[in-house]
Amino acid sequence: MRLAFMGSPAFSVPALHALHAAGHEIAAVYAQPPRPAGRGQHETPCPVHQAALDLGLPVRTPAKVRRDTAEHEAFAALDLDAAVVVAYGLILPKPMLDAPRRGCLNIHASLLPRWRGAAPIHAAVLAGDAETGITIMRMDEGLDTGPMLLREATPIEPRDTTPDVHDRLSAMGARLILRALEEDPPAIPQPEQGATYAPKLGKEDGRLDWTQPAEALDRRIRAMSPWPGAFTALNGEPLRVLSAEPASGRQAPPGTVLDDTLLVACGEGTALQLIRIQKPGRAAMDSAAFLRGTRVAPGTILG
Template sequence: MRLAFMGSPDFAVPALRALHGAGHAIAAVYCQPPKPAHRGQRETRCAVHVAAEALGLPVRTPARLRRDEAEHAAFAALDLDAAVVAAYGLILPKPMLDAPRRGCLNIHASLLPRWRGAAPIQAAILAGDDRTGVTIMRMDEGLDTGPMLLAEAVPIGPETTASTLHDTLAALGARLILRALAENPPAVPQPDEGVTYAPKLTREDGRIDWSRDAAAIDRQVRALNPWPGTHTRHGEEVLKVLDAAPLPERTEAPPGTVLEAGRVACGGGTVLRLTRLQRAGRAPQEIDAFLRGYPLAPGDRLG
């Protein structure tokens, strides 16, 4: 089948490799343009760009699409059976949505219509969902509103992080898109009930509010690992909270109060144990090693 692939981050790479490995003719790979990154702000290609070049595939990196009629015409000239889209980062205008014979198929990391939008993996963990999954959807002009072709669920456990869930769903998406192309299942409209949205995350989403209960803060730590990460302030120092665990014990100490052995009082009398921390400019440390070298003492306040 003659395809275009449109994606940018690590999440999209397994699907690109699976399509190429299955023998589909990938006429072009679209991804975000190189951007300044790392120390020195060097121009850096996204993960899909790197993977496509390693596979010998032609890469296009338009900065915008909405009003670029030349880009619309170039896309139509590819004479595609379908386009596969996975976390591309640009909105496809109607002329491009309509160009492939079987449309543009999106690999979305949730069980639609739950968690439409930019950060569905993190949103599912933050909300305490016990499962999520991947939906293959035929795209329309709405935000993740198109009809569904396939979906498959995976569990979210008490130790699931966004990082581990990302990798599970990326592999699942690669498998499901191959099925969707091979089987051409009928498209089913999304239900009107149960629609939720997962907005784009910011660094401020990572600030810990100790007035929330320990279970909610634990979900925040797991959901925002690795980005934007969770953090708290101890005096003038900002501490990254990399891992934590809610405890069954109760306390009457005010939220944010440091207890013994790296435990912290949270909202509702609950307690969270910090298990791995990082200071600015330092390496991550397990809590016992951290406390040997940093004065985080019982009675101190975090905020």
């Protein structure tokens, strides 16, 4: 089948490899433009761009496509059976959505219509969902509102982080898109009942609000790993919290360090045991190692 592949982050790479290995003709790979990265701030291709180069596939990196009629015409000229879209990062206009004979098929990392939007994996972990999954969807002009071709679920385990779920769904999406292309299943409209949205995340989404119960803070820490990262403040300095676990608490103002192991009071009389933390510019370490170099007296307030 003659395809275009459109994606940018590491999540998308297994699907590109699977389509290539299955023998599909990939006429073009579309990815976000290279951006400065690393200490030297050198222009660096995104993971899909690099994977396409490694496979010897042609790559296009337009900064915008929505109103670029020349880009629309170039896309239509590819004469595609389908386009596979996986976390591309740009909104496709109707001329591009309509150009491939079987449309643009999206690998979306949720069980639609729950968690439409930019950060569905983070949202599912943060909400404490028991499961999530992959939906293969034929794209329309709405935000993840197109009809569904395939869905498959996977549990979210109690200690799963966003990277844990990310890796499972990435592999699942690669497998399901091959099925969708081979089987051409009937499209089923999404129900509007139960639709929720997962907006793009910012740095402040990682801030820990100690007035919340420990279980909610634990989910936030696991959901915001590795970016934007969960954080608090210690003596006015930022402190990143990489892992923690809810523990038995006692009444104290939220954010109070309760003992000499970094047990912190949370809302509703709960507490959170900080396990792994990191100061800016320093290596991550467990709480015991951190406390050997930094005194944090019981009664200290984090926040």
